[in-house]
Amino acid sequence: MPEPPSSRKPARILVVDDQMSMAEMIADGLADRGYDATPMASSRDAAALLEREPLDLLVTDLRMPRIDGLGLLAVSRKADPSRPVIVMTAYSAVDTAIESIRQGAYHYMTKPFKVEELVLFVERALGESKLRREAVALRRALRSRFGLENLVGESAAMREVGDLVERVADASVPVLITGETGTGKGLVARAIHAQGARAEAPFVSVNCASLPENLLESELFGHVKGAFTGATANRVGLLEEADGGTLFLDEIGEMAPALQAKLLHVLESGTVRAVGSNKERAVDARILAATHRDLRERVTKGEFREDLLYRLDVVSIALPPLRHRRDDLPALIEHFLASAKAKHPRSPVESIAPEALERMLDHRWPGNVRELEHVMERAVLLGRSREIGVADLPATVVEGSAAPNGTAFSGDVVPLREVQRRYVAWAFERFGGRKVLTAEKLGIDFKTLSRWLDSGGESNEGR
Numbered sequence: 001m002p003e004p005p006s007s008r009k010p011a012r013i014l015v016v017d018d019q020m021s022m023a024e025m026i027a028d029g030l031a032d033r034g035y036d037a038t039p040m041a042s043s044r045d046a047a048a049l050l051e052r053e054p055l056d057l058l059v060t061d062l063r064m065p066r067i068d069g070l071g072l073l074a075v076s077r078k079a080d081p082s083r084p085v086i087v088m089t090a091y092s093a094v095d096t097a098i099e100s101i102r103q104g105a106y107h108y109m110t111k112p113f114k115v116e117e118l119v120l121f122v123e124r125a126l127g128e129s130k131l132r133r134e135a136v137a138l139r140r141a142l143r144s145r146f147g148l149e150n151l152v153g154e155s156a157a158m159r160e161v162g163d164l165v166e167r168v169a170d171a172s173v174p175v176l177i178t179g180e181t182g183t184g185k186g187l188v189a190r191a192i193h194a195q196g197a198r199a200e201a202p203f204v205s206v207n208c209a210s211l212p213e214n215l216l217e218s219e220l221f222g223h224v225k226g227a228f229t230g231a232t233a234n235r236v237g238l239l240e241e242a243d244g245g246t247l248f249l250d251e252i253g254e255m256a257p258a259l260q261a262k263l264l265h266v267l268e269s270g271t272v273r274a275v276g277s278n279k280e281r282a283v284d285a286r287i288l289a290a291t292h293r294d295l296r297e298r299v300t301k302g303e304f305r306e307d308l309l310y311r312l313d314v315v316s317i318a319l320p321p322l323r324h325r326r327d328d329l330p331a332l333i334e335h336f337l338a339s340a341k342a343k344h345p346r347s348p349v350e351s352i353a354p355e356a357l358e359r360m361l362d363h364r365w366p367g368n369v370r371e372l373e374h375v376m377e378r379a380v381l382l383g384r385s386r387e388i389g390v391a392d393l394p395a396t397v398v399e400g401s402a403a404p405n406g407t408a409f410s411g412d413v414v415p416l417r418e419v420q421r422r423y424v425a426w427a428f429e430r431f432g433g434r435k436v437l438t439a440e441k442l443g444i445d446f447k448t449l450s451r452w453l454d455s456g457g458e459s460n461e462g463r
C-alpha cells in the first residue's frame with residue numbers, strides 16, 4: 001500500500017477525463033489551491049499510475065472508453081482501499097454514479113460544477129482519509145504494545161487463551177478472567193482491548209481491592225459536588241471515562257456487596273448514576289473483570305452476587321498456573337532474558353547455564369509469570385558473567401524445587417507437628433546433614449533443630 005502523504009508535501013491528485021480539456025481545467029483549479037494535480041485523458045494510463053504510484057486521491061469521469069470510471073474505481077480500491085475517489089457524471093448517468101458510491105466512491109459530482117465545490121469535497125475526503133490512516137497506525141502501535149504477541153507461550157493452554165482473546169475481542173460482552181496471581185490476567189485484559197474494535201478508545205483499569213468501599217464507589221461511578229464531605233466538585237467516574245472503551249475491574253472478588261449491586265445495575269441498564277446525583281447517564285464501557293478467587297465459592301458463601309457473576313461470566317478465560325504449563329517456561333525465560341537485557345544494557349549476561357535452567361524448570365513458581373519475570377530481571381541485573389548460574393538464582397528457586405512429601409497438600413491430613421517433623425528432616429537431608437546451615441535456612445536456632453532431629457518430633461518446643 002502506498003505511504004500516506006507527508007504533511008508538508010501537497011496531496012497528489014489524479015484527474016481523469018477522456019476530454020483532456022476538462023481534465024486540465026479541473027487539475028488547474030486544484031493546482032491553484034496548492035494541490036499537486038495531474039490531468040490525464042487515457043483511463044488505461046491512469047489505471048497503471050494508480051497501481052504504481054502513492055496518489056492521495058482520484059477524481060474521475062464515469063463514462064469513458066475502454067476502462068470506465070467504475071473500472072478505475074475498482075483498480076484504485078484494489079491498489080489502496082483508503083484512497084478516496086470522487087466521480088464526475090453527467091446528469092443523465094446518476095444511476096451509475098449511485099452505483100459508484102455503492103462500490104466505495106467517496107462522492108459524486110454532477111456536471112457542470114464549480115471547482116470550489118469539488119475542492120470542498122477533496123479537502124474533506126483527504127482529511128478523513130488522513131484520520132483513518134492515523135487511526136490504523138495508532139491501532140497497529142497499540143496492538144504491538146499490548147496485543148496478543150505479548151502473550152508469550154505456545155502450550156496448548158496458552159494457545160487456547162490466545163484463540164479466545166481473538167474471538168471475544170471485537171464483541172462488547174463482559175469477560176471474566178480468572179487465574180492465580182501473576183498468571184497474566186492484566187495482560188490478557190489489555191490484549192482483548194488492544195485487539196478489538198475499541199482499541200483506540202480508553203482502557204481504564206482499577207483494582208477493586210486497593211480502595212475502601214466508599215472511595216471505590218466514587219472512583220467508579222463519579223460523584224456530584226457536595227455528595228459527601230470533601231466532594232468539592234463534580235467528578236466523572238471511571239465508567240464514564242471508559243465510555244466507548246474498556247473498564248478493567250481487577251480483583252472483582254473483593255468488591256463490597258453494595259457496589260456489586262450498583263455495578264449490576266450499570267450492566268443491566270447501560271446507565272450510571274454518580275454518587276449524590278439523581279440523574280442516570282448512558283455509558284458504554286465494556287467490562288472486563290479479573291479475580292484470583294473462586295467466585296462460585298464466594299457466591300455459595302453469600303459474599304458475591306450470583307446475578308452479577310452471571311452477567312460478568314458471559315465468557316470466561318481461565319489462565320492456568322505456570323506449573324501446569326511448563327512447556328511455556330523456555331520461551332518465557334528467553335522472553336524475560338531479552339527484556340531484562342534491554343532494560344539493563346550494561347549487564348554482561350547473555351544466556352543461562354543448563355544447571356540453572358534445570359532448577360528453574362523444576363521450580364513450582366507460586367508467583368507464576370510475575371515471579372519468573374522478577375527472577376530473570378534480578379539475575380540479569382546482578383549477574384557478573386555471561387551465563388546465569390545457579391548462584392544467580394534466589395534461594396526460593398534453588399531450594400524450593402522439591403517440595404517435601406509431608407507438606408504437599410494432598411492425601412490424608414496429618415497433625416501439624418508431624419508436618420513440622422517431616423519438613424525439618426527433609427531440610428536436614430537436603431542440606432547434606434549440615435545442622436548449622438539447616439537451622440539458618442529454617443530460621444530456628446541450632447539447639448531447637450537438634451532437639452527436633454533427636455526427638456523425632458517429640459520436642460517440647462513451643463509448649
Ligand SMILES: Nc1ncnc2c1ncn2[C@@H]1O[C@H](COP(=O)(O)OP(=O)(O)OP(=O)(O)O)[C@@H](O)[C@H]1O
Nearest residue numbers: 150151152153180181182183184185186187369370
Ligand atoms: N504469557 C505471558 N507472556 C509474557 N508476559 C507475561 C505473560 N503472563 C504474564 N506476563 C507478565 O507477568 C507479569 C504479571 O502479569 P499480570 O499483572 O497480567 O498478572 P495478573 O494475573 O493480573 O496478576 P495479579 O492477579 O497479581 O494482578 C506482567 O509483567 C506481565 O506482563
